[in-house]
Amino acid sequence: MALLEVENLSAAFGGVKAVDQVSFRVEPGSIFSVIGPNGAGKTTLFNLVTGIYHADSGEVRLEGRRVNGLKPYELARLGLSRTFQNLQICMNMTALENVMVGAHLRLDRSPLKAMLRLPAIVARDRELRREAAELMAYVGLADQVSAEADALSYGALKRLEIARALAARPKLLFLDEPAAGLNPTETGEIDGLIQKVAESGVTVVLVEHDMKLVMNLSDHILVLDYGRKLAEGTAAEVRRNPDVIAAYLGASA
Amino acid sequence: MRRSRYPGLLALSLFLALLPLALPNAYTYDVVVRILINAILVMGLNLLVGFAGQISLGHAGFVGMGAYSTAVLTTHANWHPLPAMAAGAALAGFLALMVARPIFRLKGQYLTMATLGLGIIIAIVIGNESAWTGGPDGMPVSSLSLVGFELSGEKRWYGFMAVLLVFSLWSCQNLMDSPFGRAVRALHGSEVASQVVGVNVGRYKVAVFVLTAMLASVMGSLTAHYVGFLTPGVAGFFHSIELVTMVVVGGMASLYGSIVGAALLTMLPQLLATLEGWETVAFGAILVFTMIFMPRGLVPTLAARFGRTR
Secondary structure, three states, X not given: OOOEEEEEXXXXXXXXXXXXXXXXXXXXXXXXXXXXXXXXXXXXXXXXXXXXXXXXXXXXXXXXXXXXXXXXXXXXXXXEEEOOOOOOOOOOXXXXXXHHHOOHHHOOOOHHHHHOOOHHHHHHHHHHHHHHHHXXXXXXXXXXXXXXXXXXXXXXXXXXXXXXXXXXXXXXXXEEOOOOOOOHHHHHHHHHHHHHHHHOOOEXXXXXXXXXXXXXXXXXXXXXXXXXXXXXXXXXXXXXXXXXXXXXXXXXX | OOOOOHHHHHHHHHHHHHHHHHOOOHHHHHHHHHHHHHHHHHHHHHHHHXXXXXXXXXXXXXXXXXXXXXXXXXXHOOOOHHHHXXXXXXXXXXXXXXXXXXXXXXXXXXXXXXXXXXXXXXXXXXXXXHHHHOHHHOEEOOOEEEOOEEEOOHHHHHHHHHHHHHXXXXXXXXXXXXXXXXXHHHHHHOHHHHHHOOOXXXXXXXXXXXXXHHHHHHHHHHHHHHHOEEOHHHHOHHHXXXXXXXXXXXXXXXXXXXXXXXXXXXXXXXXXXXXXXXXXXXXXXXHHHHHHHOOOOHHHXXXXXXXXXX
16 A cells, blocks of 8 residues: 555645645655756645645545545644744754654643652653754764754755654654755755665655756656656656646647 | 763852852842852843753743732732742743644844743733732742741741752753753754754754743742832843843853842842942943943853863
């Protein structure tokens, strides 16, 4: 069974069909990429599947279970996590605390026990701190563990988001343009990181503009154009597809 | 590594233990006790305003609910002060819970306006139910006795409130440095990011609102016993503004800032009393200057200047 199945998903904003009858399946353990020209509806598709927006029609199934209309925090419970194209980092917290928030659902959230600093809470938090520091090292931020979030560079914040998402121990991780705004060296590092994450057993769904990164990483690629599915297949198949070439290069097919 | 919180708590305890040596008379004790009461109130409000980022302009309403629950239940129904205090807190918590759900559908100024309205309604009810509350004339409140120990006189109150302040600071710090507190701070930092890691943002906002309402109510009850006489002003709009001002001047999301803010703004009217009628002007001017030159508040600004970020 596919981990994620999307069927005929559509959403319109004031008459503009941002996503139009899109269907795809993501197999567990794979890296699945969504590409397309600017305004093709990639991020909208992401927001629909991750519960930020609501679809007008169509269905989303996670491990066979219909999840349309669930809130993001409910989807998080089912093992779905994501990062954002425009960074969503809590600048009022330390870098490490941002990662610790990622583990929210695995913790005892009782305010009363916390106020009285019961030993179980203290012990779990100490463990979590170590876990979060390890995750920061995993994404390449070992030297920023004690930094405030607002002291981190743009590239570091991009990784911090991935560390936070991983702290939730997701089955399915959505990465919205993880390489946007990064220089080639940083992009190469992100490439390695995504591969490492996928190899650890987390299924990755990627929206990305950087073609080299996408072609390099993806097991399966979905091409969107004007909200519709233009093509789908392996990197080699997509690269050869005349419609894709036309959409990207503007040639008439 | 993380800075330990215990040196700060120890320093505060030591300061509070030695402070009586510098207090010459009952009047100065009285001012300090009022500062301590306000400091705890403001710390609680800071959880909502500074940490969770939700501005409430109606918090004095909850203080008033606690104060008048205590006054009415002990005077008219002959209740013991402790269950009366608990009843007030439960009532404030229940009201906060009932109004929080619709209120937290609102954002920004709308939320602020809704809490403002709520506070005004509570103040009006207290002012109008004169059969119970004495209306604008106010009502007397008996003193507080805890398990055979009569809490009366400024010195005893000072000791009690000093211990309570240190305990409140400790537990607020604990709370904000816990999974619950991190979720609260995270929803302030980025609502959508906290949602995708599983934080039910609406529920957490409601939880903090209810928690701070109950805390405000308990402090209201204590105020009632300490002051011994209540007027509806305790629940009034100006009191709400005062509390928020203390949060802002001391520093958003800074618990020590709340203590400093409460101390400064409680002392200020006493110091400015000689200015006769101009004290409100001076009060306003200090606020304006703080906002212009230290928008983050006193303690975070000074802490940053001395090389610490928070």
